[in-house]
Amino acid sequence: MDPLTNPSPRYCSLRLNRLGENSVSGRRTRGPGGTEALRLGTGAGVNAEPPRDALGGGADGIGSAIVGNFARQGSKVAFVDINAAYARATIERCIADGVAHTPIFYEVDLRDIGALQVACTRAIDDLGGVTVLVNNAAFQEHAESIEDITEEQFRRTFETNIFGYFHMAQAALPHLREGSSIINTGSIVGIVGNKILIDYTASKGAIHAFTKSLALSLGERGIRVNCVVPGPVWTPNIPGTMPMSEIEKFGHEVALKRPGQPDELAPAYVLLASDDGSFMTGSLVEVTGGKLG
Numbered sequence: 001m002d003p004l005t006n007p008s009p010r011y012c013s014l015r016l017n018r019l020g021e022n023s024v025s026g027r028r029t030r031g032p033g034g035t036e037a038l039r040l041g042t043g044a045g046v047n048a049e050p051p052r053d054a055l056g057g058g059a060d061g062i063g064s065a066i067v068g069n070f071a072r073q074g075s076k077v078a079f080v081d082i083n084a085a086y087a088r089a090t091i092e093r094c095i096a097d098g099v100a101h102t103p104i105f106y107e108v109d110l111r112d113i114g115a116l117q118v119a120c121t122r123a124i125d126d127l128g129g130v131t132v133l134v135n136n137a138a139f140q141e142h143a144e145s146i147e148d149i150t151e152e153q154f155r156r157t158f159e160t161n162i163f164g165y166f167h168m169a170q171a172a173l174p175h176l177r178e179g180s181s182i183i184n185t186g187s188i189v190g191i192v193g194n195k196i197l198i199d200y201t202a203s204k205g206a207i208h209a210f211t212k213s214l215a216l217s218l219g220e221r222g223i224r225v226n227c228v229v230p231g232p233v234w235t236p237n238i239p240g241t242m243p244m245s246e247i248e249k250f251g252h253e254v255a256l257k258r259p260g261q262p263d264e265l266a267p268a269y270v271l272l273a274s275d276d277g278s279f280m281t282g283s284l285v286e287v288t289g290g291k292l293g
């Protein structure tokens with residue numbers, strides 16, 4: 001049975017259009033307020049309540065692996081994404097894994113600030129609070145030269161990659177408390193550059209600087225801000241957006257001589273979300289297989 005149309009679905013699909021109107025299809029049957037004494041990672045002490053995580057761009061690739069990993073560790077997870085079909089597959093995998101709390105999904109284009117704010121508020125309400133915000137969504141398109149990058153592509157790259165992260169952080173911040181954390185997703189090419197991803201690499205460099213500045217700003221409140229910096233990771237995004245010449249050699253330049261898999265990235269997010277990462281803030285955590293420049 002299709003969980004999107006199932007009369008008693010395990011998650012809520014909130015569709016928001018560009019005007020911020022919304023229609024809710026489905027009804028979540030597993031509410032927040034579970035009593036499991038679980039937490040992310042292996043730090044000493046036990047939470048009375050499971051962590052509550054909100055994630056931007058969780059339907060596909062690395063985001064899907066993060067949703068699955070957090071959910072399997074007992075977290076309540078809500079995620080937003082533009083792609084409902086991939087979100088459905090992510091949730092079905094979590095259900096098959098027997099997770100304690102089925103992730104909640106909201107179909108939202110993060111470039112729509114009004115819709116993003118409504119979804120964020122709804123997600124935090126449905127979760128009963130939020131302790132971790134993960135920003136993962138991205139748009140990338142290759143171009144041989146800066147002359148080939150249209151104004152539309154340039155805007156879409158920045159509106160998705162850095163505006164989206166900024167507005168998600170603004171929306172979640174009033175609900176974050178001491179011990180909470182924000183985890184952004186950068187890229188090694190935001191450090192070393194890439195001649196066919198000029199706009200994308202610039203947006204990733206902005207995410208790295210945003211992470212460091214926000215960490216400095218929120219440190220006094222006990223809120224940590226970090227950034228996972230992936231190297232080449234084999235996700236549907238790669239064959240979908242890169243030229244064949246790049247796909248054939250993708251990942252072979254790193255020390256380990258292969259691209260990473262999404263599941264090899266997720267543990268870095270778990271560490272940064274957990275109390276095991278309690279002295280980590282402002283960090284750019286490279287998970288690259290040894291791509292050093």
Ligand SMILES: NC(=O)c1ccc[n+]([C@@H]2O[C@H](COP(=O)([O-])OP(=O)(O)OC[C@H]3O[C@@H](n4cnc5c(N)ncnc54)[C@H](O)[C@@H]3O)[C@@H](O)[C@H]2O)c1
Nearest residue numbers: 057060061062081082109110137138187230232233235237
């Ligand atoms: N795959 C890699 O090699 C690689 C390398 C370095 C960094 N990264 C970063 O890792 C993160 C995940 O990458 P991935 O390869 O899994 O990509 P992906 O395209 O598979 O995942 C990105 C997700 O963002 C969503 N998204 C895109 N635009 C959106 C929008 N406007 N509103 C809401 N959701 C939107 C997509 O639907 C998708 O689920 C990205 O931030 C990417 O920049 C990936």
